[in-house]
Amino acid sequence: MDKAQKGPRTEQAVVEAVERIYLSLEAELLQTPDKCKACGKCCDFESFGHKLYITTPELLYFRAVLAKNKIPILPMKTGVCPYCKDGKCSVYPWRFAGCRIFNCTGNADLQGELSEKMIRRMKQICLQESLSYRYLDLKTALNQAAAE
Numbered sequence: 001m002d003k004a005q006k007g008p009r010t011e012q013a014v015v016e017a018v019e020r021i022y023l024s025l026e027a028e029l030l031q032t033p034d035k036c037k038a039c040g041k042c043c044d045f046e047s048f049g050h051k052l053y054i055t056t057p058e059l060l061y062f063r064a065v066l067a068k069n070k071i072p073i074l075p076m077k078t079g080v081c082p083y084c085k086d087g088k089c090s091v092y093p094w095r096f097a098g099c100r101i102f103n104c105t106g107n108a109d110l111q112g113e114l115s116e117k118m119i120r121r122m123k124q125i126c127l128q129e130s131l132s133y134r135y136l137d138l139k140t141a142l143n144q145a146a147a148e
Contacts, residue, residue, distance in 0.1 A: 046079025
């Protein structure tokens with residue numbers, strides 16, 4: 001993300017927009033029959049043979065809320081999320097859309113539909129706030145953010 005694009009007004013607007021999206025997503029997920037058990041297994045991406053991808057607004061939101069809570073951005077050195085502590089997500093309230101959507105026992109088609117919907121909404125934030133849209137795997141995004 002270009003640093004010139006991260007002014008205070010833009011950052012706050014993005015944080016608020018992402019919070020609204022996450023609240024809406026949580027309400028939608030409450031209506032699904034397969035609820036996440038928060039077992040922490042999905043934090044080990046390699047065991048599921050997939051990567052988690054995040055968007056520009058999500059990363060900006062994540063950085064802002066972690067900074068507010070005095071939590072550092074951690075690099076991802078393995079296929080396990082660095083915020084997985086003792087088998088649980090240590091940043092659960094601020095986790096990414098993909099983390100919210102993925103459920104190891106859930107309906108893959110529904111998860112795909114929700115993921116596409118979230119991507120469209122994140123792209124809309126980028127358009128509204130004149131941000132470059134990027135879709136990066138979590139490992140790359142965290143490693144770049146931790147190095148900044």
